[in-house]
Amino acid sequence: MERKILHVDMNNFYASVECLYNPELRGKPVAVSGNVEKRHGVILAKSESAKKCGVKTGDTIWQAQRKCPNIIFLPPHFELYEKCSQMAKEIYACYTDKIESFGLDECWLDVTDCIHFNGNAKMLADEIRRRIRDELGLTASVGVSFNKIFAKLGSDMKKPDATTQITRENFKKLVWPLPAGELLFIGRKTKERLLNFGIKTIGDLANANPAELKRLLGKNGTTLHSYANGEDNSPVSSLDDDRDVKSIGNSTTTPRDLITEDDVKITLYALCESVASRLRDRGLVCKTVQINLRDNTLKTADRQGKLEFESCVSSVIFDKALELYRSSGWIGRPIRTLGVRATELSEESTLQMSLLSDMKKMQKREDEERTIDNIRKRFGHFSVQRGIMLSDRNLSEINPKKPHDAPSDKM
Numbered sequence: 085m086e087r088k089i090l091h092v093d094m095n096n097f098y099a100s101v102e103c104l105y106n107p108e109l110r111g112k113p114v115a116v117s118g119n120v121e122k123r124h125g126v127i128l129a130k131s132e133s134a135k136k137c138g139v140k141t142g143d144t145i146w147q148a149q150r151k152c153p154n155i156i157f158l159p160p161h162f163e164l165y166e167k168c169s170q171m172a173k174e175i176y177a178c179y180t181d182k183i184e185s186f187g188l189d190e191c192w193l194d195v196t197d198c199i200h201f202n203g204n205a206k207m208l209a210d211e212i213r214r215r216i217r218d219e220l221g222l223t224a225s226v227g228v229s230f231n232k233i234f235a236k237l238g239s240d241m242k243k244p245d246a247t248t249q250i251t252r253e254n255f256k257k258l259v260w261p262l263p264a265g266e267l268l269f270i271g272r273k274t275k276e277r278l279l280n281f282g283i284k285t286i287g288d289l290a291n292a293n294p295a296e297l298k299r300l301l302g303k304n305g306t307t308l309h310s311y312a313n314g315e316d317n318s319p320v321s322s323l324d325d326d327r328d329v330k331s332i333g334n335s336t337t338t339p340r341d342l343i344t345e346d347d348v349k350i351t352l353y354a355l356c357e358s359v360a361s362r363l364r365d366r367g368l369v370c371k372t373v374q375i376n377l378r379d380n381t382l383k384t385a386d387r388q389g390k391l392e393f394e395s396c397v398s399s400v401i402f403d404k405a406l407e408l409y410r411s412s413g414w415i416g417r418p419i420r421t422l423g424v425r426a427t428e429l430s431e432e433s434t435l436q437m438s439l440l441s442d443m444k445k446m447q448k449r450e451d452e453e454r455t456i457d458n459i460r461k462r463f464g465h466f467s468v469q470r471g472i473m474l475s476d477r478n479l480s481e482i483n484p485k486k487p488h489d490a491p492s493d494k495m
């Protein structure tokens with residue numbers, strides 16, 4: 085299946101965070117720089133209005149001052165940048181576990197398996213931008229593509245606060261005219277070598293003879309040639325690869341308010357399926373289920389409850405989530421954002437069932453769901469849907485597109 089990769093790049097990140105914490109700086113030419121007192125050091129980041137004066141990252145302080153006499157220099161506050169970076173990752177983690185950081189302000193997300201917006205990656209990118217704007221007060225540009233290299237190029241194309249999609253159909257038109265130096269991993273030296281060889285654009289690189297590129301740049305030449313042609317298969321490494329997962333959650337802002345219990349059920353089902361499938365992927369089970377509710381006035385509530393048995397079965401997690409909703413005091417209240425989180429995780433092998441018959445029943449359900457995981461991995465998430473998902477087309481985010489687009493097995 086074609087991958088869906090996002091590259092999220094927060095705009096003028098350090099300077100934007102400074103302005104967020106010092107509102108009086110907003111709209112003014114601001115630069116975050118190294119040692120201001122000693123008047124040396126370079127510009128690490130600049131605000132939009134400093135950029136308009138021609139100030140560039142890497143300029144020395146005196147260069148920046150000459151271009152923009154009323155510029156305000158600020159020392160960096162990395163702990164704040166770290167905090168905002170972490171908060172952005174929490175937003176990304178609602179949609180995927182495959183999150184790879186590239187500095188504090190950039191991340192790749194693999195959203196191939198993401199269920200939100202019918203798997204429409206462009207709409208998801210727009211939603212992530214909206215959440216970064218609304219929840220963090222920052223802006224980001226997002227590139228959407230079928231590989232990491234093009235997604236990164238995409239996030240550079242429109243700024244600030246924009247989404248650019250690079251597809252197999254449009255990449256020759258969008259990417260090929262760009263200077264070769266824009267391609268990730270082409271440094272100054274490689275760029276010069278390519279120029280000497282008459283290669284100015286990414287398109288020139290794509291259409292160059294790979295054998296000659298190899299002679300010119302060694303193995304790197306072959307790699308760059310394939311990147312320019314959209315043949316980058318490198319995976320987005322998971323955030324969780326190097327740390328213990330403490331909880332697995334998923335939340336969604338729905339296209340319209342959820343009012344009836346059926347509305348809530350449909351959304352909960354989709355969320356629980358995704359949480360359970362991620363638990364199974366990691367060989368984990370959960371003991372506690374949490375739901376998060378937010379209404380259209382941004383009032384929020386969290387409820388949590390323990391399962392009778394640890395589980396990674398979506399219907400078990402769903403039953404608990406629905407029970408929590410029913411006793412939440414939120415029935416009938418218009419819900420805008422709904423989330424499900426599995427916590428108190430442990431390895432599946434430690435699972436102990438007190439009743440043999442229950443265990444057999446659970447095992448059967450788990451086996452069924454694993455089968456569905458496999459089908460979805462091969463044919464896409466929307467190849468299999470629960471019957472309930474077909475009952476409300478308006479909740480289009482989580483419903484199958486059209487039954488004839490994706491053959492649905494009712495379960």
Ligand SMILES: [Mg+2]
Pocket residue numbers: 093094095096097189190
């Ligand atoms: Mg940035």
